[in-house]
Amino acid sequence: MNIDPLAGFTLPPTGLSVDHTASVAATAVIGIWFLIIIARAIPGARAGDLIPLYILTGGLLLAPFIEPILDHLGMVWYANDNLWIFSHMLGRPMPLLVLFGWVAYWGGCTLLAYNGARAGRGRRWQWKVLWLCFAWDLFGETLAVTWLGIYVYYGAQPFDYWGVPLWFMWMNPGAAIVLALTLNHHRERIKGLGGALVVILSVPAVVLCFYAAACWPLFIALNTPGTNTIWIHLAGAVSALQAFLLIGVAMALTTPEESQTRLDVLTAHALATERPETCEIPR
Numbered sequence: 001m002n003i004d005p006l007a008g009f010t011l012p013p014t015g016l017s018v019d020h021t022a023s024v025a026a027t028a029v030i031g032i033w034f035l036i037i038i039a040r041a042i043p044g045a046r047a048g049d050l051i052p053l054y055i056l057t058g059g060l061l062l063a064p065f066i067e068p069i070l071d072h073l074g075m076v077w078y079a080n081d082n083l084w085i086f087s088h089m090l091g092r093p094m095p096l097l098v099l100f101g102w103v104a105y106w107g108g109c110t111l112l113a114y115n116g117a118r119a120g121r122g123r124r125w126q127w128k129v130l131w132l133c134f135a136w137d138l139f140g141e142t143l144a145v146t147w148l149g150i151y152v153y154y155g156a157q158p159f160d161y162w163g164v165p166l167w168f169m170w171m172n173p174g175a176a177i178v179l180a181l182t183l184n185h186h187r188e189r190i191k192g193l194g195g196a197l198v199v200i201l202s203v204p205a206v207v208l209c210f211y212a213a214a215c216w217p218l219f220i221a222l223n224t225p226g227t228n229t230i231w232i233h234l235a236g237a238v239s240a241l242q243a244f245l246l247i248g249v250a251m252a253l254t255t256p257e258e259s260q261t262r263l264d265v266l267t268a269h270a271l272a273t274e275r276p277e278t279c280e281i282p283r
Contacts, residue, residue, distance in 0.1 A: 058203025
């Protein structure tokens with residue numbers, strides 16, 4: 001661990017290097033995934049729902065502006081020789097694959113949650129989205145960190161057993177679900193250019209606010225020189241619990257239980273078809 005001898009702060013591994021072939025391959029794969037996610041949002045836009053495209057557009061703001069803040073507080077460093085470094089915000093090299101990755105992974109998780117909410121799925125579906133995106137993130141980051149060496153977590157990370165601290169895996173899908181449920185809840189109010197700007201700008205705002213609200217204990221612990229490892233793990237546990245609390249509150253305010261969700265969907269269908277008898281919930 002690299003320590004500043006004067007201030008005692010943990011310094012990033014600025015000499016980290018990545019194999020060029022690995023960086024090219026990772027950028028290509030994530031770039032294809034990026035295009036697939038965008039293509040998945042186009043049918044909805046043609047049907048009149050532009051919110052998914054607004055979400056993905058807002059996702060383009062995450063890599064240059066929000067990722068450097070989270071990397072600084074959460075202690076993440078990308079290799080300086082990654083393919084196509086497009087930004088050095090806060091002195092941190094940001095490769096193109098991060099731009100693709102935010103839209104592809106985080107955008108994909110948000111669309112899963114949003115489309116499920118719009119289809120009338122309840123809280124159980126959203127918890128499934130959380131666990132699916134957790135596993136998705138864990139696999140992708142394990143591949144990028146331990147096998148390809150694209151970036152590294154440094155410092156005394158809690159719950160880090162093979163180079164990928166597990167506390168991070170809750171945060172991105174948690175922010176995605178909170179944003180998706182909020183946008184679906186206010187979907188009818190999102191209209192015109194003003195609505196588009198609100199959604200696009202809410203993406204970086206929600207991600208940063210979610211991390212701040214959930215992870216402030218851990219960010220303080222990680223960035224305070226000399227913090228005991230036990231306290232860092234405790235701060236990591238508290239941060240994870242706060243993330244679950246935020247997700248639960250968002251669900252409670254916007255998403256009914258499964259039985260009520262089914263009733264609402266059936267009622268809407270019955271009113272649309274003028275067949276009230278179809279309101280009965282099938283057993």
